[in-house]
Structure formats: structure tokens, C-alpha cells
Amino acid sequence: MGELVRFGVSMDARLLKVLDGLVGRRGYGNRSEAIRDLVRSEHIRDVWEQGGKAVVGTLTLVYDHHVPEIGDRLVGLQHDHGDLVHSTMHVHLSRHTCLEVVVLRGRAARVRALADRLIAARGVKHGQLVATTGEDLA
Amino acid sequence: MGELVRFGVSMDARLLKVLDGLVGRRGYGNRSEAIRDLVRSEHIRDVWEQGGKAVVGTLTLVYDHHVPEIGDRLVGLQHDHGDLVHSTMHVHLSRHTCLEVVVLRGRAARVRALADRLIAARGVKHGQLVATTGEDLA
Amino acid sequence: MGELVRFGVSMDARLLKVLDGLVGRRGYGNRSEAIRDLVRSEHIRDVWEQGGKAVVGTLTLVYDHHVPEIGDRLVGLQHDHGDLVHSTMHVHLSRHTCLEVVVLRGRAARVRALADRLIAARGVKHGQLVATTGEDLA
């Protein structure tokens, strides 16, 4: 944590009610926490759109582990881009269906390209990449 | 405009720098304006997810006006749901391609269903619905 | 329209049922139309992510027309980037609230930057950009 700064925000009473509703419904401790989250989310969207910056992403893959060689293919692709793959979690959803979460780290454009190839792998039924960041966002 | 309220927000200096960068790059007048926009956007996402509330949406349709009866089909669908359709703008993008923006107003679930049918109409090449609101968000 | 090509697609019977449900619910004329829409939507997402290509976008702005000089500010920004602005539609949502749809055309990165500035203008309460394309997507 760095230095904490306090500043004033002005808002119409009706919009403040909207904000307080959101704070209450989601369980934020106070308005500042909710606002900090909104700022960080917007920042992360910006960083990912720029493409060239270092990001962290989590890729969720759902696949049928009975499809021949699917395991080898996914491991192979991840090893070919070992500098991007941080770690992996594997979950058995049903007799057929597995869910794998891959934590990726690198420039947004490369992370996205690897995610596209993993999603496209034969046997993968659904995949989606979440953009986040490893910056020490205060 | 209702009553204006002022309250304090605390934020780590590094995150404040992120916020100020966003304010500068997009041309917000000050931090309060940027924060109000973030709150309103989050609120609108919530309202649309709930489905049952009154919303305003703009639907962008891109279509080939040479496809037989496309015009009749789009006008027909809009008239069948006249209570949802507020107004329409038509733009010629090229010799073949038209863009139409339809402003829709009603409960989110009905607006979405009509948008789906217009997007699915034969000849429509691309369509996308934007969720906004007619609430007097302060 | 160019030359029409026909090719075979193989799909598990259960997934085909999902596709047929979507075709029926949204009112597509047949499976080919639904699939063409899915391909075009994915293509448009790709083009916008690349940033440098020519795109068409529609920007929806909701604003309070009682905010001093809001009209001048929005017109001013649009004129300063006249090569990007194709046309505009204005809708009165309530006594206070206006909705404006601006059709933008140009490279994705520039379109996005102008949209950000219009959304950030004082008095604009909500704005959202829709990515589409003016390509004669067959």
C-alpha cells in the first residue's frame, strides 16, 4: 500500500442513492471501495485494449476429455508458450466434461493469441478469457 | 437536477494517478464527472440484467437493401411492436449497405426479444443492441 | 452479392438442437442465416480489436440538455472530427433527457478516441459505442 489520498466527489442526490444501492446489494464496506473497484475495472479494460502492455488473464476451457489426444494437445500448446503460462487448475464437471483454468501472463496481444488457439483446439467446447492485471493496483 | 451532495473518497495515490490519467485522456472536466459516469454505467448494466425494468436501447442494424423485401420486413416488425419503437435513423453506407439505428423503449426483456428478431431478419448482416436508460439519472 | 457457396457442417445431434432452438426463438429463416450472423459478429469483434482498420460505429449518448452549453460542446467536438462523423439522430426521451445517436466512420482507434471524448463531455450521462462495419459483408 502506498500513501492514501482523500478527495471530494460531488454527485446529485439521486445518483448517490443509486451508488448506495449498489454498495449495499454487493456488500461493499463503503462508497470508496465501490468507486475504487469501478476505477480499476475501467483501467484494466483500457490496458487490454491497448494490446502491448503486460497483463494477467485467466482462460476458462471446457472440454470433453474423451476426445482423442485432447490432453496432449492442450499441454503441448501450453508448453510451446511456456513463458506465458503461469499455472493451471483442472476440475471434473461430469463423466465427460472437464473444466480447465489457465492463468496466463504476458503482453495482451500474445495472451489473446494463445487463448484463441487453446479455445480452437479440437475437443474444446467453450472457452473464455478474462482480462485482469498483475499490477499492484492500490 | 436535484440536490448536489459532496462526499469524500479515499484512494491510494497510485490508483488516483490511474484515475487522473483516465480523466485527462478522455477529456473529463474533473474526477467527479468520471466517477459519476462509472456509477451510471454500472447501474445501467444492473438494470438490463434484471430484465423486467423499463429501459431505452438503441439497436444498430447493417443490411443489404437489395435483398428482396428487407425493407418491408424491418418496417413490419417495428410496426408489430409499435409500443417499443421510438424512432429510427437510416444511413447509406455504400451502394449496397445500409445502417439503421432503432431507438427502443420498454421492458428490457421485450426490447431484447424484438432486437433479436430484427437482427435475425433475412438480409440483416449485423446487429447489436446498446443498453441505456431514459431515467433522469442525475 | 457474390457467388454463393455451399459446404457441409457436421454437428452432434444435441448441439444441432441447440442451434435449431436459437433459429426458432430469434426467427431466423434457416440455419445458414443464423450461422452467417455468428460468423459476421465474430469477424467484427476481430476487426475492432485490431484497431487500425476502417470501421463503422454508432455511439449512443444520453444527456441532460439543460446543462449549459452541452449542445455546443457536442456539436463542436463532432465538427472538429468531421471526417469521422457521418450523421446524427436526436431523440427527446423526457423533459430533461435527450438521446443522441452518432454514426462514426474511420479507423477503429480514432473512432474509439472520439467516442471517449463525447462520452466524457460535461452533461453526458451515459454513452456507449457499438462496433459494426461498413464492409459489404456478404
Add this chain to the structure above:
Amino acid sequence: MGELVRFGVSMDARLLKVLDGLVGRRGYGNRSEAIRDLVRSEHIRDVWEQGGKAVVGTLTLVYDHHVPEIGDRLVGLQHDHGDLVHSTMHVHLSRHTCLEVVVLRGRAARVRALADRLIAARGVKHGQLVATTGEDLA
């Protein structure tokens, strides 16, 4: 795997070129695979919008593990909704920052509500929920 069905799709030659470009760039084995992925993604978006159906979601949380009691809070919330939480993976991104992926399973509306509370927890800097499914989507 169920029964495999083959059916014909017609497409303008130019749009087919777009599809083939996407197949090549992402590394799909053939057009059918790409089209099946597009259908499944659209289906999953539909299911999540409806709110009441059983879904699988992965929630990515980034947080500062130095914030007092953050670990207890996250574990507490997950245990209070033990029927929704399937498994968790924890990754150390830096000296301060942790990434946690939580696999959630249940009705979309409940999954979303728990995700909102975890994202709102004090110390969580960014969170995002990915919608997927445990259906044996063929």
C-alpha cells in the same frame, strides 16, 4: 458423444473467406469446429441471460493478501455458500498480489450474486466472472 449429423450451409464466397481466415488464424481444424464453437458460445450467453438455469462460472479475483483478514473473509463467504463453490486455485502474482480462481456451480442468478459479494470484499482489487456451462454440450 451422441449421433453426428451433417447438414449444408450456404454462404457468399466473400463471407466464407472471412470464416476461413478465422479458422486459420485461430488454428481450428476445420470450419465445422469453428461453427460449433460459435453456436456453443451464443447458447451460453443465452442461458446466463435467463438467470434461472444451472450454470458453471469461473470467478477471477485479484487481491492484496496483506489487507487484514482478507483471506478469512474470502474463505468465509465461500463456505457460507458451499453448495455453489466447487473448487479454488490460488496463484501468487507478486509480493503483494494474489490471484484466486473460484469455480462456481449453480443457478446463474445465485452464482452472480455470490460473485458480486466476493468482488466487493475489502482488499479485492479486481474481479470478473466468466459464464460457461457444465452441460455435456456435444
